[in-house]
Amino acid sequence: MEPVIICISLFACIFGIFFLFFQTRNKERLALIENDKDASIFKVRKDRSSPVWAVILLNLSLVLMGVGFGFLIGNLFEAYTVLNDDLGYIASLFFTPGAFLLLGFYLTRKMKL
Structure with missing residues (x-):
């Protein structure tokens, strides 16, 4: 019974978010049309040289590489240091994806958006 309630709740939350987004938009x-304002802010710019999905894909791949590298570093901490086993894994799993996301930020700035 609980998985059914969870699935229904998840669907209701997602539906509610999309409904509110489109209704507000x-x-x-x-309101802009009624007040004779310029609605050019809603037009999508086509002059971008790199699409948004490329940035998302770059950051996602860097995060996943950071998680894998974090497991590797955590294993090295466990094998070659006197740190607590959990501490080495947790520290490396928080630090390396963050470092890789910082690298992704600098790589994204070099892309022409």
């Missing part, structure tokens, strides 16, 4: 656009 529609109200904002209608």
Whole structure:
């Protein structure tokens, strides 16, 4: 019974988020039309040289590489140091994805958006 309730709750949350997003967006656009304001902020720019999905894919791949590298470093901490086993894994699993995301930030800045 619990998995059914969880699935229904998850679906209701996702539906509610999308419903509120589209309803609010529609109200904002209608208010701009009623007040004769410029609605050019809603137009999608086509002059981007690299799409947004490339940035997301770059950051996702760097995070996954950071997690794998974190497991490797954690294993090395466990084998060659006197640190607590859990402490080495936890520290490396928080530090390395963060470092790889920082690298992704600098790589994204070099891309032409």
